[in-house]
Amino acid sequence: MISLSADGVAGFAAEFVEDNSVISTRWLQKRRPYWARLDELLTRSETGGLRALSPRELQELALLYRQTASDLATIREDPSSRGLAQSLNQLLGRAHNRIYMGRRAKAGGIVTFYRDTFPQIFHDTLPYTLAAAAIFFALALAGWTMVIVDPGFGRYFLGPAMMESIDKHDMWTHSVVAVKPLASSHIMTNNLSVSFSTFALGITGGIGTVWMLAFNGLLFGVVNAACWQAGMLGQLLSFVAPHGVLELPAIFIAGGGGLLIAKGLLFPGTLPRGESLMLEGGRAMRLALGIIPMLIVAGTIEGFVSPTDIPAKLKYMLAATMFGVLLLFVMRKSSRVVASQSLVASLHAEAAGAPVGNPT
Numbered sequence: 001m002i003s004l005s006a007d008g009v010a011g012f013a014a015e016f017v018e019d020n021s022v023i024s025t026r027w028l029q030k031r032r033p034y035w036a037r038l039d040e041l042l043t044r045s046e047t048g049g050l051r052a053l054s055p056r057e058l059q060e061l062a063l064l065y066r067q068t069a070s071d072l073a074t075i076r077e078d079p080s081s082r083g084l085a086q087s088l089n090q091l092l093g094r095a096h097n098r099i100y101m102g103r104r105a106k107a108g109g110i111v112t113f114y115r116d117t118f119p120q121i122f123h124d125t126l127p128y129t130l131a132a133a134a135i136f137f138a139l140a141l142a143g144w145t146m147v148i149v150d151p152g153f154g155r156y157f158l159g160p161a162m163m164e165s166i167d168k169h170d171m172w173t174h175s176v177v178a179v180k181p182l183a184s185s186h187i188m189t190n191n192l193s194v195s196f197s198t199f200a201l202g203i204t205g206g207i208g209t210v211w212m213l214a215f216n217g218l219l220f221g222v223v224n225a226a227c228w229q230a231g232m233l234g235q236l237l238s239f240v241a242p243h244g245v246l247e248l249p250a251i252f253i254a255g256g257g258g259l260l261i262a263k264g265l266l267f268p269g270t271l272p273r274g275e276s277l278m279l280e281g282g283r284a285m286r287l288a289l290g291i292i293p294m295l296i297v298a299g300t301i302e303g304f305v306s307p308t309d310i311p312a313k314l315k316y317m318l319a320a321t322m323f324g325v326l327l328l329f330v331m332r333k334s335s336r337v338v339a340s341q342s343l344v345a346s347l348h349a350e351a352a353g354a355p356v357g358n359p360t
Helices: 006-014 025-048 055-075 079-101 109-124 126-149 151-158 160-167 172-178 180-204 207-229 233-266 273-290 292-304 312-331 335-345 347-352
Strands: none
Touching (some): 025 055, 025 079, 055 079, 109 126, 109 273, 126 151, 126 207, 160 207, 180 207, 180 233, 180 292, 207 233, 233 273, 233 292, 292 312
């Protein structure tokens, strides 16, 4: 059960005294202790960080946050309760800042981010990443089909230089071997540029993000189909596999971040549009930061391993190993993530406005 000091309840409840004819006084009296408890937990966490709360209190904080968001959605339906709605909105804003921006900077912050925060955000936003992957592969299939139906489309889309290289059965990637360090640096920069552009263009309402995913998917399908027609698909796949198992998921995650920004902009739910964009943009930014190590490793492999004459079997073994490590990285759930997973999940409830049971 929620424990509150009498002074704490009285002090916080006084902040919400308001006459209204739509929302009953009894309902307000019933809800105020929960708002006061949320304020108490936030005050403690603002002093000592989230680690000042026990796992049980983190779960309680999640329930209180969600229920308060639901209360706010109810109160906003009453035009005479604007003052109360503003107070609750500020309380929820404090909770949001505490969850995402209230941690003290520390030397191990980067480790904590990649160990706990990024896997948690990845889990919470997985549908957006899958949607980005679906767009990419749908256009890849379309590109493959168009080249099979009309080989001239591949020549038009890829340009004469690359098609000439394919016609000669000469992998255009061999030039990378002679300048490995420079090529690797260029590849990393290009991959970061493509991924962050895909992410940032979510601010266009998702149009730019969808365009980047569609164009790169179409290009991927056309290149694969052209190489298949020339009998070079095996060479291409052995080149792409070692770094592609990291590079492509990174692009999908970035695309998911862009779609998340678009969701916050276009579908704010019960939140003001600016607050919705800030909330979803914060989660999207964490996705974008999380893929940086993936792109660095992928660029290194693409510059130093993929274009070499290493046997294809070893390249595929490396690809399988890298993909396995990636799955362990993004799919794991640390004890800290499990304890606070409901806290982050509750952020969606404010937009949904779904009622839940009383916190205990």
